Amino acid sequence: MPCLHKQPGLRSGALPAPLLASLLTVVLAPACSIFEKTYDSGGFGTSPSGGGDDGAVVIDETDADADADADADADADTDTDSGVGDTGAADTGGSDAMEVDCTAGAYPASAGIDECVSRELRCGDEVFATTDGGATLMDHHDYVAWYCTPSPAGDYTGPERTYSLSVPAAQRATITLEGPCGELDVFAFRWEFWETEGYCPDVGNNVWECEIDDGRAGGVVAVEADTTRDTHYLITVDSPSGAAANFGLRVECE
Numbered sequence: 001m002p003c004l005h006k007q008p009g010l011r012s013g014a015l016p017a018p019l020l021a022s023l024l025t026v027v028l029a030p031a032c033s034i035f036e037k038t039y040d041s042g043g044f045g046t047s048p049s050g051g052g053d054d055g056a057v058v059i060d061e062t063d064a065d066a067d068a069d070a071d072a073d074a075d076a077d078t079d080t081d082s083g084v085g086d087t088g089a090a091d092t093g094g095s096d097a098m099e100v101d102c103t104a105g106a107y108p109a110s111a112g113i114d115e116c117v118s119r120e121l122r123c124g125d126e127v128f129a130t131t132d133g134g135a136t137l138m139d140h141h142d143y144v145a146w147y148c149t150p151s152p153a154g155d156y157t158g159p160e161r162t163y164s165l166s167v168p169a170a171q172r173a174t175i176t177l178e179g180p181c182g183e184l185d186v187f188a189f190r191w192e193f194w195e196t197e198g199y200c201p202d203v204g205n206n207v208w209e210c211e212i213d214d215g216r217a218g219g220v221v222a223v224e225a226d227t228t229r230d231t232h233y234l235i236t237v238d239s240p241s242g243a244a245a246n247f248g249l250r251v252e253c254e
Contacts, residue, residue, distance in 0.1 A: 098248030100128060102181035107246055109133025112162075116200035121165045121235065123173065123253035131184070131237060132244035134159035137200060138236060146207035148187055153214045154240025163235045163249070164194055167225035171253045175235055179218035182245025187212050187236040188221040195232045214240070218247070 101107070109132040112118030116135055121127070136159050140152035165188075167173045177186035189210040191201055201207055213219025225231035237247055 098126065098128070098176075098178040098250060100178050100180055100246055100248045102246050106130075109244075114198070116162055117164050117194060117234070118161050119163055121163045121249075121251050123168065123171070123251055126248065126250045127163075128246070128248050129161055129237075130244060130246045131159045131161050131239060134161040134244075136160070137202070138162070138238060141203050142201070143187065143210075143212070145203045146189055146201070146205075146210045148189065148207075148210035148212045149214065152240065153185065153216070154183075155242065156238045156240055158239050158242025159244055160236050160238035161247075162200065162237075165233045165235050165251060166195070167223060167231050167233060168253065169225050169229050169231075170227045172222060172224045173233075174220060174222045174252045174254075176220050176250045176252070177213070177218040177237060178248035178250075179216075179237075179245065181247065182243050183216045183239050183241050184218060184237055184245055184247055185212060185214040185216065185240060186219050186221055186249075187238065188223050188233050189236075190223070190231065191234045192232050194234060200234065216240070 107128055107130045109130055111133065112135070113120070116137055118129070118134065119127070136157070138160055139156045140154065143149055143152055143156065165173065165175070175186060175188055177184060187210065189201075190208040194200055209223070211221040211223060213221050221235075223231075223233055235249070235251075237249065239245060
C-alpha cells in the first residue's frame, strides 16, 4: 500500500514545484520508514506443517522444545516413582518370609532329643517342623503359672514342639514363628536347668521370664541374654486348640 501523508499548512501554489517536491521527499520518507510494516501472507502458525516466516518457525521450535523438556521431566518423574515403587515392593514383598509347606507329612513327626526338647537352636538357625508327634507336657496351666499369660487363648492340650536356645552374652535374640497352616503361638521362657540338669519346668516350677505372641498364625518374641554370660531359653510352639500344624521358626541375634 502506498504511504500517503497530508501535511497541513502546505499548498501546492505556495512554493515553487521543484522546491516543493524536494521538501516532500525529505518529510515523507522517514514517515514511511517508521510507520510502514510489511506482513507475511503466511502469518504465524497457519500451516500445520510449521509454515510461516522465520519468526514463526523459531517460536514453534521453542514451544516444541519446552514441550519436549516437560515430557522428559514427566518421564523422569515416572521412572523415579516407578523405581521407588519397585524398590518398596521388593522390600515389603515378604522376601524374608519362610515358605512353609502345609502339606500333611511334609515334615517328619519325629521324636526329639528327649521327652521335652526336640532340638537345640543357635543364632541364625531356621527350622521347618510340625507339632505333630511332639511332646504333650505343657498346657494352659503351665503358661499361667509361669506368668506367660493371665488368660490363655485355649487349653493348649495338644502336642507342642520345644527347642533349647542359647543366647550369647549381651545379645538380643528375636524368634519368629511362621504358622500359616493352623493356630499356633510361640513362647520363650528363660530356663537354665535343661542345659545343666536335663529337665524342663512344670507347673510347680518358677520360670524367671516368659514372653508370648498368641497371634494364632505365628508371631515374634524377643529375649535378651545377661551382659556377662550366655543365657538359656526354651522356645515352645503350641496350639491353643490342640490341633497339630506345620510351621517355620527362625532365630536372629544382634
